Amino acid sequence: MELPEAKQKFIEAWGKLGSEWGINRTMAQVHALLLLTPDALTTEEIMEALSISRGNVNMTVRDLINWGLVEKQLRAGERKEYFYADKDTWNIARQVAKERRKRELDPVIKILDELVKVEGDKKDPGYKTFHKTVTDINKLAKNVDKTLETMIKADESWFWGSILKIFK
Amino acid sequence: MELPEAKQKFIEAWGKLGSEWGINRTMAQVHALLLLTPDALTTEEIMEALSISRGNVNMTVRDLINWGLVEKQLRAGERKEYFYADKDTWNIARQVAKERRKRELDPVIKILDELVKVEGDKKDPGYKTFHKTVTDINKLAKNVDKTLETMIKADESWFWGSILKIFK
């Protein structure tokens, strides 16, 4: 396989994975493109490379910046903005974990904490099932939450070292 | 908060979480409904409880069965089919991990393995960046893959015991 084709494949694969994970395809593709590019790109170059509109690039890049995956670079004497993606995969993973935790897991845990407190007739199977399900899911969610928190704070080699050692 | 309202909240929350995780909202809601129901429900009852059409229930329930989260029950002397959700949250988590790994992670790892092999000019920064990015992501993906595999095989208390012990 030749390099240009390989790059294309990578962009596609990352785009597909992204869309399966609730990140929109274009956003994932722009990220992939930047990950493959040694230096920063302009809006113009991204538009060109992926055949998408200016408006789309603008919004997508803003999202990537909000996710902490891309940074805007300014160059002395130039008006154009350049976009550069952090290439450290551990940072990327951590950043994604951090954002998703904040956006998705935290709100659900908050609701579950409320629901665990709901009182009811302990003889009623409907109530018993409700209470057990909610309590169990809450516990699971809290475990996931703690694990993510550790991961977010941790150093890569330590993290995988510990995980894979146990699981050996 | 009263039980019916609490149930409703749970169904909504689970639906929202599901849709953020690439599982469609209705599927997650049907799952939530079944998780709250001590015994099995019929198509009719699901339609009623969630105000959705017969066709939708049929397809959604089929998907849940394919994900291994719900089972079809037949009762002697009855034509109707009943649907029952496994209430064990660890099984649910495992099952979801298993399916997503198979459907999403495995194909990406296959592509990454191909891309890691692509040869190029070692002086070319474009090639160097490509190669490093692909190699790094491949490693990360393999670590996640191994961890998921362990989780899928593991027993709940052992798994969280080990994880949380390290992470203290």
Next chain:
DNA sequence: TCGAACTTTCAAAATATACTGAAACTTAAT
């Protein structure tokens, strides 16, 4: 083998999501 009870399918409609492109806006040099 008929028909009632139930399930499945899928084309069409509804809804949700993403993208475009041109106008409005910003900034800085002249």
Next chain:
DNA sequence: ATTAAGTTTCAGTATATTTTGAAAGTTCGA
């Protein structure tokens, strides 16, 4: 103050996903 280079916004359009509902299919008892 004007203009040119660039960025941002967003109404309208395009695309993708989900849902409906009615027709076709299945199964089983009489």
